[in-house]
Structures are given as C-alpha cells and as structure tokens.
Amino acid sequence: MTKIDIEALCQERGLRITEPRRVIARVVSNADDHPDVDELHRRVREVDPGISIATVYRTMSLFVEAGIVERHDFGEHKARYEPAGDDHHDHLIDVETGNVVEFFDEELEELQKRIAKRLGYDLVDHRMELYGKRKAKA
Amino acid sequence: MTKIDIEALCQERGLRITEPRRVIARVVSNADDHPDVDELHRRVREVDPGISIATVYRTMSLFVEAGIVERHDFGEHKARYEPAGDDHHDHLIDVETGNVVEFFDEELEELQKRIAKRLGYDLVDHRMELYGKRKAKA
DNA sequence: GTAGCTGCAAATCGTTTGCCGATCA
DNA sequence: TGATCGGCAAACGATTTGCAGCTAC
Numbered sequence: 001m002t003k004i005d006i007e008a009l010c011q012e013r014g015l016r017i018t019e020p021r022r023v024i025a026r027v028v029s030n031a032d033d034h035p036d037v038d039e040l041h042r043r044v045r046e047v048d049p050g051i052s053i054a055t056v057y058r059t060m061s062l063f064v065e066a067g068i069v070e071r072h073d074f075g076e077h078k079a080r081y082e083p084a085g086d087d088h089h090d091h092l093i094d095v096e097t098g099n100v101v102e103f104f105d106e107e108l109e110e111l112q113k114r115i116a117k118r119l120g121y122d123l124v125d126h127r128m129e130l131y132g133k134r135k136a137k138a
Numbered sequence: 139m140t141k142i143d144i145e146a147l148c149q150e151r152g153l154r155i156t157e158p159r160r161v162i163a164r165v166v167s168n169a170d171d172h173p174d175v176d177e178l179h180r181r182v183r184e185v186d187p188g189i190s191i192a193t194v195y196r197t198m199s200l201f202v203e204a205g206i207v208e209r210h211d212f213g214e215h216k217a218r219y220e221p222a223g224d225d226h227h228d229h230l231i232d233v234e235t236g237n238v239v240e241f242f243d244e245e246l247e248e249l250q251k252r253i254a255k256r257l258g259y260d261l262v263d264h265r266m267e268l269y270g271k272r273k274a275k276a
Numbered sequence: 277g278t279a280g281c282t283g284c285a286a287a288t289c290g291t292t293t294g295c296c297g298a299t300c301a
Numbered sequence: 302t303g304a305t306c307g308g309c310a311a312a313c314g315a316t317t318t319g320c321a322g323c324t325a326c
Binding site: 073075077092094095101103105107108111112115116117119120121122123124125126127128129130131132133134135 | 233
C-alpha cells in the first residue's frame with residue numbers, strides 16, 4: 001500500500017541502501033494486513049532466501065524509528081507491523097478469526113483527549129483495541 | 139483492597155489451600171497499585187522467603203482464571219496485576235513516571251460498543267490505555 | 277497414602293546483540 | 302578503502318514446564 005521510499009529514508013540519515021533493506025521495504029509496502037516478524041521473514045525470503053530474521057528485526061526497528069512503519073502489539077506477545085499512513089486509526093480484532101479491522105472515529109479521539117485532560121494530563125498517545133465477535137448475519 | 143477468598147476459590151475447584159497461595163492471595167489483595175511479577179515476588183518473600191517465582195506465576199494464572207485478578211499489559215512486555223473489583227475501569231499511564239491512573243467513563247464505554255456494532259461486531263472485550271504527560275500546574 | 281503442589285533448573289519464545297566476514301559509497 | 306551491514310549463533314528477559322521431593326487432605 002504505502003510506498004516506502006528507502007532511498008530518501010537512508011539518504012537523510014546517512015544509511016546505506018542495501019539489497020535486504022530494499023526487499024524488506026517492498027514487502028512491508030505491499031502488506032495490506034498486519035504481519036508479524038515471522039510472516040514478514042517468510043515473504044522476504046520468497047524474494048531473497050538469504051535474508052536472516054535478525055535483519056528483518058533490525059530493519060523494522062529502523063523503519064519504525066523513521067516513522068514509516070507502525071509497530072503494534074495486539075496482546076499476542078509479538079509485534080505486528082503495518083505501513084504508517086498519514087491516517088490515524090484504531091483496530092478491532094475479530095476474536096474468532098484474528099482478523100484486524102481498522103477504524104477511525106473522531107468522537108472517540110476527542111473523548112480520549114477530554115478524559116486525559118479531566119485527569120490532569122495532556123494526551124501523548126493512546127492504545128485502543130476492540131475485541132469483537134462478528135454479529136450473526138440478519 | 140479487594141479481599142481474595144482463597145478458601146472459597148480452592149473449594150469450588152478442588153484445589154488445595156496451601157501456604158504459598160495464602161501468602162500470595164494476601165499480597166495481591168493488599169496491592170493498591172499494579173505490581174508486576176517481580177514486585178509481587180518481592181512482597182511475597184517478605185512474608186515467606188521460600189516461595190519461588192514459579193509459584194507466583196502459577197498462582198497468578200490461577201487467580202486470573204478464577205476471575206479474581208486482572209492481568210494487564212501496559213506495553214512493557216511484562217504482566218502487571220490488580221485485584222479484579224466489580225468496577226470496570228481503564229488506565230491512563232503517566233509517560234514520565236510510569237504511574238497508572240484508573241478511570242471510568244460511561245460515554246467511552248457506550249461509544250466503543252457503538253463503534254463495534256457499526257463495524258458488524260459485538261464487543262467482547264476492549265483494551266484502552268491513554269498515555270499522558272502531567273499538565274503543568276496552573 | 278496419594279494426588280496435587282512447589283522449588284529448582286532447564287526449556288521456550290520473541291527479540292536483541294557481539295562478532296567477523298561481506299558490501300556499498 | 303573503510304565504515305556499515307548482515308548472517309550466525311549466543312544472549313536475553315519474561316514466562317512456562319519437567320521432574321522429583323513435599324504436603325495437604
């Protein structure tokens with residue numbers, strides 16, 4: 001989905017543009033789901049079987065720091081990633097299938113800020129996941 | 139805070155009431171913060187230095203399953219616990235001190251259900267944490 | 277007495293890191 | 302060429318588990 005511009009990314013931080021980084025960037029860019037590291041590694045190896053999982057970890061950290069990828073923790077004790085768009089959104093996880101549905105709700109965003117404020121804090125970040133069961137089709 | 143009735147708990151599931159369980163129950167009951175396993179273990183050992191961390195883990199799982207303790211993951215990659223009251227609440231974590239503030243907001247609860255519904259799901263559970271920075275005192 | 281518990285240490289799982297040869301600017 | 306990289310395997314931190322002895326019932 002979101003194209004990752006490694007060239008620019010590396011340029012502006014004096015990093016090298018290497019084959020592994022190119023491949024990993026492409027894989028993440030193409031992901032329209034929320035793959036974990038193993039899944040990313042699997043996809044990466046389809047392109048270049050020599051890339052190690054350590055490199056996937058290192059590169060993902062790089063991307064997260066650069067702000068072009070978001071790391072999530074959906075309570076499975078392992079990281080899941082998605083390309084960071086400019087659109088903020090939260091997640092609803094289907095408890096039966098593990099599927100992740102993205103959503104955005106302005107009212108929710110506002111409410112959160114208001115709650116933080118009421119408690120004497122400025123909202124810096126938030127984590128919000130809904131866990132739901134698909135409603136029976138009517 | 140919330141008194142844990144191990145006698146009853148063990149009774150109804152055919153478990154033994156042992157010294158370690160008694161001690162751990164007391165420590166958790168007395169906690170008015172959100173201790174992690176190491177902290178629990180430390181407190182437990184003040185009462186009985188022989189209790190191992192494995193037992194703390196095992197017993198906490200027991201309590202969580204029994205629904206008398208809640209396990210949280212505030213994004214530190216380790217569990218934090220609190221006695222489960224009948225009052226549901228969410229958490230705001232002070233990003234500077236790590237302090238946890240509990241809060242409840244009816245509007246928020248409603249909104250979450252509404253959002254899930256809108257997406258075609260019945261809300262089963264939710265996780266919501268606000269991360270805030272204390273506002274400068276006026 | 278015996279099934280269930282516990283301590284200990286080893287195993288697991290996701291993730292990080294030290295080392296050293298390989299590679300890109 | 303020389304600083305970065307990346308592969309490999311060892312290290313790590315939280316948590317779990319196998320085993321063998323202990324204890325509540």
